[in-house]
Amino acid sequence: MTPKAKKTDLTTEQKIIHAARKLFTMKGYEATKTRDIAKEAGINLALLNYYFRSKEKLFEIIMQENVGQFMQVISDMVNNENTSINEKIELLVNNYIDMLTRLPDMPLFVMNHLKSTPQRTEMRERFMGSYFMKQIQQAMKKGEITTINPMNIMMNIVSLTIFPFIAKPMVQNNHSLSSEQFYNLMQERKKLIPKWIDAMLKSK
Amino acid sequence: MTPKAKKTDLTTEQKIIHAARKLFTMKGYEATKTRDIAKEAGINLALLNYYFRSKEKLFEIIMQENVGQFMQVISDMVNNENTSINEKIELLVNNYIDMLTRLPDMPLFVMNHLKSTPQRTEMRERFMGSYFMKQIQQAMKKGEITTINPMNIMMNIVSLTIFPFIAKPMVQNNHSLSSEQFYNLMQERKKLIPKWIDAMLKSK
DNA sequence: GTCTATAATTCGATAGAC
DNA sequence: GTCTATCGAATTATAGAC
Secondary structure, eight states: OOOSOOOOGGHHHHHHHHHHHHHHHHOOOOTHHHHHHHHHSSEEEEEHHHHHHSHHHHHHHHHHHHHHHHHHHEEEEESSSSOOOOHHHHHHHHHHHHHHHHHHTTHHHHHHHHHHHSSSSHHHHHHHHHHHHHHHHHHTTTOOOOOOOHHHHHHHHHHHHHHHHSSHHHHTHHHHOOHHHHHHHHHHHHHHHHHHHHHHOOOO | OOOSSSGGGGGGHHHHHHHHHHHHHHHHHHOOOHHHHHHTTSSOHHHHHHHHHHHHHHHHHHHHHHHHHHHHHHHHTTSSSOOHHHHHHHHHHHHHHHHHHTTTTHHHHHHHHHHHHHOOHHHHHHHHSSSHHHHHHHHHHHTOOOOOOOHHHHHHHHHHHHHHHSSSHHOTTTTTSSSHHHHHHHHEEEEHHHHHHHHHOOOO
């Protein structure tokens, strides 16, 4: 047996987490039934409560895991003191598009939760006090970029990167756009979004 | 009595629709209970089923109403033969921001539904065969705008306009950004988004 | 049309055997 | 740790009186 466990070698706890992650992110909290999680995990309903006391506790674990990953990409970007503005934007766009290609349900899942139960993410504070923010202000002062509310810069980068994954079912239905075409479109945007942001920052 | 009915003068059917619209868009299908709708409407639970046979039928009415409004803004824009490219963009951004200011829950509500039950919206076909599309292709041929996949243009306009409302709970928590500040930011974007799109279309 | 009462089902959670 | 069986609450929907 290799040290790397096969899928069937997962512990019961891991099997439940895997099943819960799949169903919660796919269908949301209310629409996901504990019976379905148990079935998907190949175990019994009672065992789910034995390991995780309640549906809500299990959900919180999955949600924090998702919120964490989601926020991490932004934190990594805005606090990096070794990259230029343009490099930061490229890094964030690349990381998000790669992540959301693997986990396309994540953004809607996270946004739904933040709406119903606002968290202390303090996105705005984190951004306003970040190294990225300082770089922007310096570039503005030097006249290298146009005068602009920094919130708009961050909002635009994230909008252009994430929204297409949220709107995917709208543009890509009935095979009008194949999965492969959508994938290619997103890969193409990795290079285009930084260029567009650059054009925006230099517009008068 | 004026011909315009007061809120308390609504028919029972209207009272139920109003309550259902509020709760469904706010909390989604599963989390909304028929009892709560009845309570919100000030009527009895049995009466809800008397008028609308089932929870699902009632939901479909509310959902189609929302999807319709959502799509209408795009249809109005891409099929208008009397406006320039820039005027079209300004119109769409203005209409969406005004609509979502009134109905901030709409985008998440609609996106959640389209994901779970893909509709025959054929957004891509409608766009690809539209008058707006023809204008873009002409402008590209004349070299007035840069060479770009038209899907990206539409995707960017909609992303920049709608995503901030979806991400609202993330940027605006714990009074870090007041409702008024958020409102002002969105109003400001009415003028900025068309400028940014313009810069994007002229970038090399 | 509107109500009260309740049927029928579903769901989260637990008891208790192994 | 894992299972079967079941409880108790919640929820959608309906029956039947007025």
